[in-house]
Amino acid sequence: MRGQNPVRQQQLNADGSLWVQSVFYTLQGEGPFTGQPAVFVRLAGCNLKCFWCDTDFESSQWKPSLNQLLDKIQEEKPPCCKLIVITGGEPFRQNIAPLVASLLQAGLNVQLETNGTLWVELPKHPNLAIVCSPKTPAIHPKVAERSQYFKYVIKHGETTEGDGLPNACTQQDGASARVARPPKGARIFVVPQDSFDDKQNELNRKHCVRLAKQFGYTLTLQTHKLLGIE
Numbered sequence: 001m002r003g004q005n006p007v008r009q010q011q012l013n014a015d016g017s018l019w020v021q022s023v024f025y026t027l028q029g030e031g032p033f034t035g036q037p038a039v040f041v042r043l044a045g046c047n048l049k050c051f052w053c054d055t056d057f058e059s060s061q062w063k064p065s066l067n068q069l070l071d072k073i074q075e076e077k078p079p080c081c082k083l084i085v086i087t088g089g090e091p092f093r094q095n096i097a098p099l100v101a102s103l104l105q106a107g108l109n110v111q112l113e114t115n116g117t118l119w120v121e122l123p124k125h126p127n128l129a130i131v132c133s134p135k136t137p138a139i140h141p142k143v144a145e146r147s148q149y150f151k152y153v154i155k156h157g158e159t160t161e162g163d164g165l166p167n168a169c170t171q172q173d174g175a176s177a178r179v180a181r182p183p184k185g186a187r188i189f190v191v192p193q194d195s196f197d198d199k200q201n202e203l204n205r206k207h208c209v210r211l212a213k214q215f216g217y218t219l220t221l222q223t224h225k226l227l228g229i230e
Contacts, residue, residue, distance in 0.1 A: 001046075001053045003171075008045035008093055010118050016066035016098030019044040021057045021089065023069070025076045028085060029224030030191055031131050032149050033111055038083040039076050040230075041069070043096070046089045048115055048135055050170040052153075054194055057089035066098050073103075085111045092118035092143075104128060116143040116180060134180040135170040150182035151220070154211065155193040156203035164190070164211035188217045194225070 021042040028038045044057050064072065073084060084103050086096060092114050100122055103110050109127045116132040116139030124146075132139065132147040158168035160178065165188075169177035182188055190211050192204035205221075212219040224230065 001049070001055060001058065003049045003051035003053065005046055005049050005053075005058050007049055008047055008090075010047065010093050011045075012095040012120065014095070016095060017063060018066075018069060018094050018096070018099065019060070019063050020069060021060045021062075023072045023076055024230055025078065025081065026224065026230050027227075028083065028111075029227075029229075030220045030222050031111075031113075031151055031189055032129065032187065033083060033085075034220060034223055036083050037078075037081045038085045038111075039073055039081060040085045040087060041073065041099075043086065043088045043091045043094055045093055046115075047093055047117060048090065048171065050135055051173045052170070052193060052195065054196075055089075066102065069099065070102055082107075083109045083111060085113065087113040090115055090118060092120050094120075096120055097122055100128065114143060114147075116140060116147070119143055122146070132182075134182075137177055137180060139180040144180075144183050147182075147186065149189065150186045151189040151191060152179070153193045154190045154204060154208050155195060156200070156207040159207070159211070164215050164217070188215075189220045190217045191220050191222065194222065 021044040023041050025039050028036050097120050104125050112130045115135045119140040119142040130147040131149045133151040160167045167178045169175035190208045192208045208219050
């Protein structure tokens, strides 16, 4: 969206219906489950507008009921796939609790991708993994408590020397804003920002390599882009 999306407020429908951008079967491209077959549930709308965001999450008008969405997930999911990735946009902008509970009850693994600013109460479950990719100086305390993984988008020249994590604003190009840091013990992933410029992207990749080696972070690439898959 590259910051062109409207800022959407949190909207929690009691019936569990959701505004959905798309549901599709692919491989997880980045983070702790890279390479695993997964059904992606991309929810529409976001409460932030990151100027470098490369994802469309506003063009759909589909607002299925919970049962309709579960049927669509089952339609896309082959028997070998056990991972459901709920992403956006910002998934915590909507009432994802009924969807998450239904997927966990079905014996599936659920990964949530969040910017960390919002929260919906979810069950604690060994098959639920929350990946927080902070985009703001502060995150919701429940997200900090419940997220096992933290993923940071890295651009060369826009990180702090002491920990190698971002110190640039995601909402305004060229502005400074030290994004929220992870709690002690969290596993940290660094992913090179896609700056839509080959020279800058090469600098971003090399910088991520240096940070991973210096601080013990895990480097993750956007494998789906390299492979040309959704």
